[in-house]
Amino acid sequence: MLNPKLLTPPPAGSRLLMSGNEAVARAVWEAGARVAAAYPGTPSTEMLENLALYPDLYAEWSVNEKVSMEVAIGASLAGARAFCAMKHVGLNVASDALMTITLTGIVGGLVIAVADDVGFSSSQNEQDSRYWGRFAHLPVLEPADSQEAYAMALEAFALSEKFSAPVILRMTTRVCHVKCLTTVGERQLHRVANSFTKDPRRWVMVPGNAQHHVPKMLVRDKALAEATASSPLNRIEAGSDNRIGFITSGAAYMHVRETFPNAPILKLGFSHPLPIALVRELANQAEQLIVVEETEPLLETEIKAQGIVVHGKDWLPAHGELSPAILRKGLATLLGEATAANEVAPNVKLQNVAQRAPLNIFPRPPTMCPACPHMSVFYTLSQLRNVNISGDIGCYTLGAGAPWKALDTCISMGASMGVALGLDKGRGPDDEDKKIVAVIGDSTFLHMGMQGLLDIAYNRGNVTVLLLDNRTVGMTGGQENPGSGRDLHGNPAPRVDFAKLVEALGIAKDRIHVLNPYQLPVLFKTLRQETKTPGPSVIITDRPCVLTDYYEILKPYEVDDSLCTGCGNCVEVGCPAIRVTRREKAIKPSGKEVELAFVDIDTAACTGCDICVQTCAPKAIRHVPVRPSIKTIGIVAAGE
Amino acid sequence: MTTSHQVLNILVVGVGGQGVMTASEVLCETAILQGFDAKKTEMAGMSQRGGVVSSHVRFGPKIFSPEIACGEADILVAFETAEAMRWCHYLRPNGVAMVNRLHLEPPVVSLGLFPYPTHPVEEIRKHGIRIHDFDGSAIALELGDKRLVNTVMMGAISENLPFAPEVLKERIVERFRVRKPALAELNAQAFERGREAAREAAPA
Numbered sequence: 083m084l085n086p087k088l089l090t091p092p093p094a095g096s097r098l099l100m101s102g103n104e105a106v107a108r109a110v111w112e113a114g115a116r117v118a119a120a121y122p123g124t125p126s127t128e129m130l131e132n133l134a135l136y137p138d139l140y141a142e143w144s145v146n147e148k149v150s151m152e153v154a155i156g157a158s159l160a161g162a163r164a165f166c167a168m169k170h171v172g173l174n175v176a177s178d179a180l181m182t183i184t185l186t187g188i189v190g191g192l193v194i195a196v197a198d199d200v201g202f203s204s205s206q207n208e209q210d211s212r213y214w215g216r217f218a219h220l221p222v223l224e225p226a227d228s229q230e231a232y233a234m235a236l237e238a239f240a241l242s243e244k245f246s247a248p249v250i251l252r253m254t255t256r257v258c259h260v261k262c263l264t265t266v267g268e269r270q271l272h273r274v275a276n277s278f279t280k281d282p283r284r285w286v287m288v289p290g291n292a293q294h295h296v297p298k299m300l301v302r303d304k305a306l307a308e309a310t311a312s313s314p315l316n317r318i319e320a321g322s323d324n325r326i327g328f329i330t331s332g333a334a335y336m337h338v339r340e341t342f343p344n345a346p347i348l349k350l351g352f353s354h355p356l357p358i359a360l361v362r363e364l365a366n367q368a369e370q371l372i373v374v375e376e377t378e379p380l381l382e383t384e385i386k387a388q389g390i391v392v393h394g395k396d397w398l399p400a401h402g403e404l405s406p407a408i409l410r411k412g413l414a415t416l417l418g419e420a421t422a423a424n425e426v427a428p429n430v431k432l433q434n435v436a437q438r439a440p441l442n443i444f445p446r447p448p449t450m451c452p453a454c455p456h457m458s459v460f461y462t463l464s465q466l467r468n469v470n471i472s473g474d475i476g477c478y479t480l481g482a483g484a485p486w487k488a489l490d491t492c493i494s495m496g497a498s499m500g501v502a503l504g505l506d507k508g509r510g511p512d513d514e515d516k517k518i519v520a521v522i523g524d525s526t527f528l529h530m531g532m533q534g535l536l537d538i539a540y541n542r543g544n545v546t547v548l549l550l551d552n553r554t555v556g557m558t559g560g561q562e563n564p565g566s567g568r569d570l571h572g573n574p575a576p577r578v579d580f581a582k583l584v585e586a587l588g589i590a591k592d593r594i595h596v597l598n599p600y601q602l603p604v605l606f607k608t609l610r611q612e613t614k615t616p617g618p619s620v621i622i623t624d625r626p627c628v629l630t631d632y633y634e635i636l637k638p639y640e641v642d643d644s645l646c647t648g649c650g651n652c653v654e655v656g657c658p659a660i661r662v663t664r665r666e667k668a669i670k671p672s673g674k675e676v677e678l679a680f681v682d683i684d685t686a687a688c689t690g691c692d693i694c695v696q697t698c699a700p701k702a703i704r705h706v707p708v709r710p711s712i713k714t715i716g717i718v719a720a721g722e
Numbered sequence: 723m724t725t726s727h728q729v730l731n732i733l734v735v736g737v738g739g740q741g742v743m744t745a746s747e748v749l750c751e752t753a754i755l756q757g758f759d760a761k762k763t764e765m766a767g768m769s770q771r772g773g774v775v776s777s778h779v780r781f782g783p784k785i786f787s788p789e790i791a792c793g794e795a796d797i798l799v800a801f802e803t804a805e806a807m808r809w810c811h812y813l814r815p816n817g818v819a820m821v822n823r824l825h826l827e828p829p830v831v832s833l834g835l836f837p838y839p840t841h842p843v844e845e846i847r848k849h850g851i852r853i854h855d856f857d858g859s860a861i862a863l864e865l866g867d868k869r870l871v872n873t874v875m876m877g878a879i880s881e882n883l884p885f886a887p888e889v890l891k892e893r894i895v896e897r898f899r900v901r902k903p904a905l906a907e908l909n910a911q912a913f914e915r916g917r918e919a920a921r922e923a924a925p926a
Contacts, residue, residue, distance in 0.1 A: 099751055260763040260788045263754060340787035407791040437793045438811040441845060443804055444836030446828045448771030485833050653833060658772055662832045
């Protein structure tokens with residue numbers, strides 16, 4: 083969580099080192115927007131986190147992306163400029179609203195920033211959100227860096243009002259999170275209308291009204307096509323090496339400029355509707371054309387449909403991030419290998435250099451933090467036999483990994499509920515005795531899980547739901563939500579009572595348990611009992627994320643090496659503060675060979691949660707006599 | 723080493739929480755103040771959870787792509803030894819590696835699923851890489867806090883930059899003067915100790 087204090091925005095003309103997300107936030111503020119809303123999601127989260135710091139603007143964490151878009155729509159209808167931000171999968175959630183607001187049009191400029199996690203830094207899939215522009219008949223802007231993100235976000239508000247259409251600002255990881263120099267400007271005070279104008283034929287989308295909007299939308303398509311043809315955001319950069327002309331957009335443009343500095347380039351910033359005349363113009367300047375775009379062959383397909391011959395995904399990958407190395411390698415053949423290195427990119431020398439092979443090294447996957455309240459849950463689940471566990475999206479997805487391996491599915495936000503019910507209702511003969519467990523976090527539950535639980539209750543599913551309430555949106559860096567009791571600014575806000583909520587959804591009161599996950603025996607007993615009993619139940623764990631200020635650090639533990647028997651039980655907890663110091667082979671009285679793992683504890687990382695202590699039969703884990711003094715010098719900024 | 727190259731590519735790597743991103747940000751800011759164009763990027767979506775962090779810093783007259791291509795890093799700054807192994811093939815021939823001789827074993831090693839290399843520094847050296855290795859974390863601890871390690875590492879690379887080491891040092895100290903003035907002097911010391919350590923650890 084950022085410091086909730088407002089900042090004094092740097093004056094116009096300041097040259098700042100900004101990420102794409104920070105630059106968009108600045109532009110939204112400068113555009114005079116009054117309302118901004120989002121649900122956190124990598125790589126989009128920092129847009130709203132930063133907007134929260136600007137004065138004279140209402141900013142909120144919404145419960146999900148659909149609500150955030152609806153809030154922004156309402157503000158636009160009220161005459162204000164409005165903004166919402168989301169990651170690519172968030173737009174799937176919000177798309178229901180999107181597909182109708184495109185018909186009504188808008189009043190105050192409405193900008194939808196959607197951040198595609200190209201390259202899977204923290205997502206369950208990879209999507210090309212530019213499709214939504216085609217699907218919803220909306221303009222799409224594609225910035226290539228922070229300065230462009232800033233400029234295009236400003237332009238997006240103007241375009242939105244000019245064409246009465248929401249504008250999609252399509253970001254990608256390599257725009258959101260790259261920091262570069264950005265020059266900022268002055269804030270404008272801008273309001274389109276001073277009141278909401280009642281106009282049922284426009285705003286009440288019943289069939290009789292809605293159908294009249296469709297022809298208008300098609301007329302708007304034509305006007306937008308004319309606009310992209312003459313937009314300064316689309317330009318041809320002449321080049322002396324005319325063997326290939328590049329058509330490119332977004333972050334890919336930077337890779338093209340880097341790799342082929344002398345080639346002619348059609349740089350598309352306002353990329354939908356496609357300005358086809360510019361493509362033809364480029365075709366006259368180059369022997370052949372190639373489209374370089376992340377990720378799907380959208381522009382390529384549209385250009386081909388116009389009868390123009392282009393290359394694209396026949397030479398370049400249709401998934402993952404592009405890079406100078408990928409471009410060089412992918413296009414070397416097209417150019418004739420020998421020339422690729424020296425003639426096309428004189429300042430880059432790669433082909434002639436014998437590259438070193440990577441050294442073989444262990445992976446370092448993300449882990450749960452020491453004392454994470456999810457850890458005991460997955461430790462317990464890993465000890466449970468004959469169980470299918472549907473999981474969800476958040477830190478607890480890590481429960482699928484070693485050592486717990488206690489999460490069997492992860493599909494989309496809130497899907498643990500419906501999937502669990504389906505696993506129950508669709509079970510085959512071999513699964514007759516299987517217990518079904520669903521695991522979901524507090525914020526994901528409020529985002530899209532509640533409806534699924536209602537379905538489980540309503541349809542009497544045999545599902546035990548573990549609702550892990552850690553009072554924060556953990557995986558995205560600790561944002562507030564309606565379960566945390568604070569708003570985006572860190573101010574107190576009404577806090578959801580999860581026990582009451584699930585009871586209201588139809589779970590029997592005696593099947594709802596609120597418990598402390600650090601008490602392993604209680605957790606284990608409750609889980610075993612509830613999974614044995616038919617019908618739905620909910621177990622709510624109520625200890626906060628260790629990275630929040632709600633978490634209380636306790637006295638750390640250490641291992642008495644003379645008492646450690648090497649049984650390895652504590653290692654199965656999965657705490658990163660427990661380290662194996664040596665392994666030994668031993669023969670059990672039964673004659674079976676076992677491997678012993680003797681451990682110690684990183685006392686500087688241990689916060690005394692006590693889970694490992696409960697797994698240690700010989701009582702070899704004890705408090706460190708005096709806590710080593712931990713100076714809070716703070717060299718590392720929180721939230722790194 | 724930098725004068726012959728128009729663009730300087732610095733790859734800063736480590737484990738989530740070590741201060742990699744802060745270090746690369748300071749580098750980027752300093753370069754900009756010196757009149758360079760600069761970009762920085764990283765893959766750190768889940769680094770807070772103890773994962774790998776790699777931060778690319780590029781500066782020069784004009785920077786387009788923010789990414790350092792494999793085989794084109796001029797300097798590798800590694801906050802942890804295994805991470806130096808993971809990324810050292812990104813160095814160009816004659817590139818230089820500044821490596822903190824710290825071993826952070828992830829749970830997958832503790833669980834016995836993978837070994838931690840026995841002689842990581844030697845493996846890197848055998849790979850034909852000029853490596854300066856030293857115990858930056860010990861220096862940081864000696865000065866009072868292991869989190870000083872990122873300033874130690876900045877001191878370590880400071881003599882390989884296209885501007886005077888004092889410029890980078892002043893920028894770091896200035897950041898602390900604004901945010902946590904009590905730590906400004908301590909960071910100045912950490913910087914100088916890192917500079918010394920790298921010099922002493924220079925490969926033969």
